[in-house]
Amino acid sequence: MNMNRFTIKDVAAKSGTSIRTVSRVLNSDPHVKKETRDRVQAVIDELGFKVNIAARSLRDRKSNQIVVFADRRKNAFLGGFHNEVVLELHREAKTQGYRMVVSVSSPEQFEEDENDGFYLVQHGLCDAAILFDPHEGDRRVQYLREHRVPFVVLGQDKSSYQTSYVGLDNRAAGYMGAKYLHEKGHAAFALILGSEASGVNQDRAEGFRRYQREKGLDNQVLFGLTNIESAYKKTQSLLEAKSVTAIFVSGDERVVGVYRAIQEAGLQVGRDIGVLGVDDLEMGRFLLPALTSLVQPKQEMSKLALELIMEQLQEEERVVKRVLFVPTIAERESV
């Protein structure tokens, strides 16, 4: 017995009702007189009674818990985009009656790491999972499959193509960004983005290049942005070469570095050099000038991810749905 906590038995005794009635009150069963309900509720409040979720999980054979796995990065666990998505996911999970825990896991060592969310999976403390950006041959995908944990992939999915997946159409994003800058009067502009190994970046580059081909342009794609500082340096060298009038930056966070380099060169963002971001992070609206950015519909994506999980939890056989969202443009002042 748990000595420092009360059970529905205690509540029943103290309120002069039965366990069955307390259960009815807890589960909002309508067949309880208001007077009785109030009395039971008063005792619940007085004792500080909380339902024992371990017992409830035992009885219901589910944990009502979802784990979100983020890939471990070198110097940050989550990027700005993931950060905002996690907030949305959390909100959605809550409306569905699920608790959500965020776990940082590297694909290499998760099995030995008892602080990893996979620990919860192993021990039956989680019903489903959301996995950010698994890469090719990601063992975590295999692991979740083997343990028959329903999951949805968010972001990029290079693991396989038999998972439920929600993401952005990054080819369209690359194409749209190029088109937008071109139509705004820029002929010479560069796309700067992260690692070439990332599928997201490959797709964005591909879309960007397709637009170049269609319009007979020859603008560069520069990979290798690892952080804000490298965005800063990359911009410096672009400005020194006087080769561009606009910069298309993959990832709003990095724009901070881009802005600084532009301003230090005595130039003005939006007037002398156009800057276009991707993600539409909240911070973009507060940069000066406010950042124009391709929008990833984070709320819709999160909502759909949760829906896909709920579907999988309800269906017997595995449901696989793959959905790409097409970005829109939040036009502000930077182009």
Add this chain to the structure above:
DNA sequence: AGTACTTCACTTTTACTCGG
């Protein structure tokens, strides 16, 4: 709206057997 009872999945305790 109460009574009595069952179920969930698993651990710990108890009760008992058997070889030496």
Add this chain to the structure above:
DNA sequence: CCGAGTAAAAGTGAAGTACT
């Protein structure tokens, strides 16, 4: 009669069923 081995029982809290 000791210790090991094993089978059975008890216990955990919530929530539902069937009935009154």
